[in-house]
Amino acid sequence: MRHNPVHEPQLCSRFHQAIELIGRRWTGAIVFLLLKGPSRFTSLSEAIPDITDRMLSERLQELEREGIVERTVVPETPVKVEYALTKKGRALASAIDAMAEWAHKWIPA
Amino acid sequence: MRHNPVHEPQLCSRFHQAIELIGRRWTGAIVFLLLKGPSRFTSLSEAIPDITDRMLSERLQELEREGIVERTVVPETPVKVEYALTKKGRALASAIDAMAEWAHKWIPA
Numbered sequence: 218m219r220h221n222p223v224h225e226p227q228l229c230s231r232f233h234q235a236i237e238l239i240g241r242r243w244t245g246a247i248v249f250l251l252l253k254g255p256s257r258f259t260s261l262s263e264a265i266p267d268i269t270d271r272m273l274s275e276r277l278q279e280l281e282r283e284g285i286v287e288r289t290v291v292p293e294t295p296v297k298v299e300y301a302l303t304k305k306g307r308a309l310a311s312a313i314d315a316m317a318e319w320a321h322k323w324i325p326a
Numbered sequence: 327m328r329h330n331p332v333h334e335p336q337l338c339s340r341f342h343q344a345i346e347l348i349g350r351r352w353t354g355a356i357v358f359l360l361l362k363g364p365s366r367f368t369s370l371s372e373a374i375p376d377i378t379d380r381m382l383s384e385r386l387q388e389l390e391r392e393g394i395v396e397r398t399v400v401p402e403t404p405v406k407v408e409y410a411l412t413k414k415g416r417a418l419a420s421a422i423d424a425m426a427e428w429a430h431k432w433i434p435a
Contacts, residue, residue, distance in 0.1 A: 226359040228373045232422075233355050235429035240349015246342050250335040264337045305432050312424035313341075319421050320344035323414050 238283060239309065243268050243276050248302070248309055249317070251286065255301035280306070347392060348418065352377050352385050357415065358422055360395065364410035389415070 239245050246265050250256060262273050277300060280286035285306040291297040302309075348354050355374050359365060371382050386409060389395035394415040400406040411418075 225369050226362045226365055226373050228355050228359055228375075229426060229429070230375075231429040231433040231435065232358055232426040233375075234433050235425055236349060236354030236358070236422075237351065239425070240345060240351075240354055242346065242349075245345030245349055246337050249341055249345070250337060253335045256335055260334050264335050266337075266339075266342075308428055308432060312421060312428050313345075315421035315424045316344055316348070317338060317341040319417055320338070320340040323417060324340040324343050326340065 239312075241276070241279075243272060244280065245313070245316075247273075247276055247280065248285070248306065249313055251300060251302045251306065252310055252313060255289075255299045257297065257299055261300065285309070348421075350385070350388075352381060353389065354422070354425075356382075356385055356389065357394070357411070357418055358426070360409060360411045360415065361419055361422060364398075364408045366406065366408055370409065394418070 239248060243265055246268075247261060250261055250264055258270075258273065258277075261277075262268065262270060265273065277286060277288070281288060283305075284303055286300055287303050289299045289301065291299060348357060352374055355377075356370060359370055359373055367379075367382065367386075370386075371377065371379060374382065386395060386397070390397060392414075393412055395409055396412050398408045398410065400408060
């Protein structure tokens with residue numbers, strides 16, 4: 218590893234925004250789950266430990282505003298609401314996969 | 327994209343722990359900066375917007391406890407304290423790189 222004691226590192230502000238967005242509590246979990254396919258609110262809610270419906274709904278709205286998730290109303294009876302990743306959201310796959318790989322190697326089961 | 331409306335996605339708990347750790351406010355930024363090389367407290371503090379010394383010190387201690395960062399005291403006059411990634415920390419490079427690449431493509435400058 219390069220060892221340069223005088224280096225003054227620079228933070229990339231776009232990386233900073235991205236990691237603060239995806240790293241927000243539960244957001245990474247939501248993206249991880251949606252990478253497996255579109256999902257309904259209750260499936261997400263059941264899969265994420267300790268999340269309240271209010272928090273899940275807030276996070277999903279945030280991800281919609283950021284253009285990462287899209288919400289589709291399927292006109293059936295009863296009406297069905299589905300959440301899916303957009304192209305921008307699916308582009309997170311390699312970052313999420315790399316983090317999952319790191320976790321499998323370094324975080325105890 | 328696979329579309330399976332009945333799928334019940336499962337969250338990987340190790341991924342969840344990892345993203346909640348690295349995604350904690352400022353933690354991703356610290357790891358990003360340390361991937362460029364060992365750094366001193368003041369260099370990190372100057373490179374990260376809006377972080378207080380107290381928060382930076384708390385985050386560094388957290389990363390030390392997790393075995394991601396190590397603190398070295400260089401016995402010079404004046405004493406010099408350096409922070410560097412451990413092997414576990416350096417293993418985050420591909421996840422951080424993938425996130426930075428996503429950010430460069432999808433987050434407006």
